[in-house]
Structures are given as C-alpha cells and as structure tokens.
Amino acid sequence: MLLLSGPNIAGNEWKYVKDCLDTGWVSSVGSYVTQFENMLAEFSGCKYGVATSNGTTALHVSLMLAGVKQDDYVIVPNVTFIASINSIKYTGADPILIDVHPGTWQMDLDLLEEFLENETDEKDGQLFYVKDGRTIRCIMPVHVLGNTIDLTRFMELANRYHLPVVEDATESLGTYYKGQHTGSFGLMGCFSFNGNKIITTGGGGVIVTNNEELARKAKHLTTQAKSDPFEYIHDEVGYNYRLVNVLAAMGVAQMELLPSFVKRKKEINDFYRSALQGCGDISFQEIAPEVDCNCWLFTFRTSKQRELLKLLNEKQLQSRPFWVPMNQLRMFKDNIYYNHNDCSGTIYSECLSIPCSTNITDAELETVAQAIRSIY
Numbered sequence: 001m002l003l004l005s006g007p008n009i010a011g012n013e014w015k016y017v018k019d020c021l022d023t024g025w026v027s028s029v030g031s032y033v034t035q036f037e038n039m040l041a042e043f044s045g046c047k048y049g050v051a052t053s054n055g056t057t058a059l060h061v062s063l064m065l066a067g068v069k070q071d072d073y074v075i076v077p078n079v080t081f082i083a084s085i086n087s088i089k090y091t092g093a094d095p096i097l098i099d100v101h102p103g104t105w106q107m108d109l110d111l112l113e114e115f116l117e118n119e120t121d122e123k124d125g126q127l128f129y130v131k132d133g134r135t136i137r138c139i140m141p142v143h144v145l146g147n148t149i150d151l152t153r154f155m156e157l158a159n160r161y162h163l164p165v166v167e168d169a170t171e172s173l174g175t176y177y178k179g180q181h182t183g184s185f186g187l188m189g190c191f192s193f194n195g196n197k198i199i200t201t202g203g204g205g206v207i208v209t210n211n212e213e214l215a216r217k218a219k220h221l222t223t224q225a226k227s228d229p230f231e232y233i234h235d236e237v238g239y240n241y242r243l244v245n246v247l248a249a250m251g252v253a254q255m256e257l258l259p260s261f262v263k264r265k266k267e268i269n270d271f272y273r274s275a276l277q278g279c280g281d282i283s284f285q286e287i288a289p290e291v292d293c294n295c296w297l298f299t300f301r302t303s304k305q306r307e308l309l310k311l312l313n314e315k316q317l318q319s320r321p322f323w324v325p326m327n328q329l330r331m332f333k334d335n336i337y338y339n340h341n342d343c344s345g346t347i348y349s350e351c352l353s354i355p356c357s358t359n360i361t362d363a364e365l366e367t368v369a370q371a372i373r374s375i376y
C-alpha cells in the first residue's frame, strides 16, 4: 500500500532514541524535550516553545490560556479535522462554524467579516453573539493542508474585534505568510507531530508563543500544575499533557530533516499539478502569492471524487476524501454555522487527497497520476 502521508525516518532518529534508552532518560525529564522546544520556537520565529503530548492537547491548553471558559464561543472554520472542535468542547465552550472559501478551502474572510459586523456586539470591550448574549472569547484559524488565509486581513479583523487568536498550525509547519511563519501571528500557535504530519514523533505537539507568561503557564498546566520542586503541591487542576524525552529525541532528528521534507512536498505538489492540469474537471487549491506553502497533503477537486477514491484504493494507492464538514457531524449539527451556500458541503463531496509522503519515488508519483488520468 502506498501511504497517503507516511512517516519518513531517514536521519538521526535511531541514534537519539538510543541515547535516551542508553542513559535511562526516557520519560518526562531529559534534554531532548528542551532542545525540541527550542528548535520549534526558533524555526517558527517565536520566543518560546512548550512540548505537549499531541496537537489536540496543545490546542486545549492554548484555548484555556486564551481565557476560553464554559459557555463561551470560539470562532473556527467549518472544514477542519475534528481535533480543532474537540479542543474547544473540552473547555466547555461551543464553536461558531464559519464556511470556507471555494478556492482556498480556508475560512472565508468575507463571511467572517460579515458575521462579526452583523451578528456580534461589544460590551465593556468584550465581544458577544447578539442572538443569545454569550461571549465570543477567541478565534481559531486553521491552516488547512498547510495553506493559509490572508493573515494580514485576518489579524486586522481579529484586532478590530478584540479577539485573541489561537492558530491551529498543526498542518502548516514550514508554511510562511509574507515571510512570517504560521503559528507566530496569534497569541499562541499549535503544531502536531502525528504520524501523518510533515514531521512526526509518533504523537506529539508544541505550543509556540512570544509571551513569556503564557509559555510559563503552558508548561505549568501541561505538567500537573506542580508548584513546588520537592513537595507535591499543586496550585490548580493541571494536566498530564507533556511530551516524553524518547519522542522528543525523535522530534529533534525529524526537525533536522524538515527543510528537505518541505522541499520534497513542494516537488510533489509541482509534479501533480502539472501531471493533472487540464484533466477532466480537476481543479486545485488556490494558494495566494503571499503564501509560501509547505504543500503538506496533496488534495484536488473533481466531480469524479467517489469513482477515483474507489479506483485508487483498490490499486493500493491510499486516497482519502476531505473531512466531513463539522456542521454535518451529529454532535455539532445544532451549532451556529454561518454560510450562504454551504461551500463546505461541495468541497467535501469533491475533494480527495492522494499519496504524497516525502519518501514517495518519482516512479510512484507517475503511477498515481496515470491511474487518475485513466478515468477521464
């Protein structure tokens, strides 16, 4: 089976993991955790990095630190992986789902602006949803597939409405907007190192921020909120959300490979775009010239989506549809979904992702492209 986006263990992973096993520093204390945190902070242009057990826990803690509480709202795009919304629900808040743009498949900023203008109001510097008076505490953009919205306009909107930003940058490690790394625009940004992401630790996450106090609090909350180095004194309800040293060791090795991975993802993207260009009704995700995209997961749009999914998976070429839009899931069907013509639904029925692991060969790419071309 040719994997959609599999791990590529090609560098010092064995060496650094062996070092942990040899020295006994396998668990929550050890130098690789700090090294990995520093690498992520430096790479993303942020001052601080805090490692977590995965991207979902990174989002959960970031939302809590942004002040999100029971019965608040958090604005988020309707097309994303479930973890974005789950992390909101863990805080007791509810998502306000904003439809996506037909070309970029990211949160539609015209809709967002319209929503903020028409459906919200401000009292004592705090935004609320007019229909029920509940507080809108935070906004979470998701850099879907490594692409991003116009972050200049987005940040201007967020600032105008006094909305703290927590970036779901779990898919966008290696993506820049006007030369600035994603994850560094908001109050906090979250990365994921799940097995399918551009680099992996098996499972893991990092929160990046330029705010020292938030970084300190994130470390505290993710390590059971222990407030005394010796005695078991905990000053609030904390979480066991840390990344262990063995996995951080793997992460350090993967970070060394990241530039080569981004380069390969871009090559794969260029290959598919030219090989599938003009083929039936195939169209591609719009990437603005200001975006330097990591091209994490190659995805395209066609009315023959279902047919292709069946054909490719039968040929052992792992392919997947896009996520079911959040408003179509049982748990979120009654949540606010701001849209005009449900672009999310169309995108869901037409998009598919195809094999684009960084260790895919040129011959394998050709095989995938040929299989796709054969049905048009």
Ligand SMILES: *Cc1c(COP(=O)(O)O)cnc(C)c1O
Binding pocket: 054, 055, 056, 057, 080, 081, 083, 084, 142, 168, 170, 171, 192, 193, 194, 203, 204, 205
């Ligand atoms: C991968 C991912 C996450 C969560 O990351 P985990 O490390 O799997 O918990 C969150 N949001 C999006 C959009 C993702 O793709």
